[in-house]
Amino acid sequence: MQRIADRVEQIGGVLRVTSTERQQLTAGQTKVGWLISETDTGLVYLRTADRPQGLLIIEDTGWIDLTLANGWQNWGEAYEIARVRRLNRTVHVTGLIRNGDPGIGVRITTLPVGFRPGKVQQKVVWANGQARQVDIYPDGRILIGDTPTSTFRMTLDMSFVAEQ
Structure with a gap:
């Protein structure tokens, strides 16, 4: 996961993970302000200081x-x-x-x-x-x-x- 987090930092702070992977994120793996996009649900979360798994900001059900x-x-x-x-x-x-x-x-x-x-x-x-x-x-x-x-x-x- 650290390798993925390093790559996210290089490309501007959008982390693409599954919903299961997002739920397992820890504070050390993400940074405040990153967007976390679930690849299996279309949901997008914003990493906040008190929520390393992010706060839901965009919900997209897909067609x-x-x-x-x-x-x-x-x-x-x-x-x-x-x-x-x-x-x-x-x-x-x-x-x-x-x-x-x-x-x-x-x-x-x-x-x-x-x-x-x-x-x-x-x-x-x-x-x-x-x-x-x-x-x-x-x-x-x-x-x-x-x-x-x-x-x-x-x-x-x-x-x-x-x-x-």
């Missing part, structure tokens, strides 16, 4: 594929698939989907726990060349909003703060 419902499917390999990511408390949903049930109130997908808003979010998406509404509920459901859409295609590109 997680969404399971689509009611006939909705990903557009294809050349396009962004439906997925979700949380950076700290901000959730990002993206993807190009097609051929689903276009009815009002129809579920497109359900977000995992930890990626859900505290209150209903109404978002605008691009669907078959027109702006359409989708609603994101605190239980994680993403539903077609107040305007039916075509089943041809829908671009998901929205962000909100996670509270659940």
Whole structure:
């Protein structure tokens, strides 16, 4: 570990370790002000005087594929698939989907726990060349909003703060 710490000092103070390795760090192996990045979780910690393992400052879940419902499917390999990511408390949903049930109130997908808003979010998406509404509920459901859409295609590109 000392060899790695010496290299970190040379390149400016970002230590890349696994979560297990981070938990085993001692004060002599790191310096105050270093960033500690977990390679297996995406979490980033700041080394402080009283915490040699660091204080959590950045949480990145990485992209997680969404399971689509009611006939909705990903557009294809050349396009962004439906997925979700949380950076700290901000959730990002993206993807190009097609051929689903276009009815009002129809579920497109359900977000995992930890990626859900505290209150209903109404978002605008691009669907078959027109702006359409989708609603994101605190239980994680993403539903077609107040305007039916075509089943041809829908671009998901929205962000909100996670509270659940």
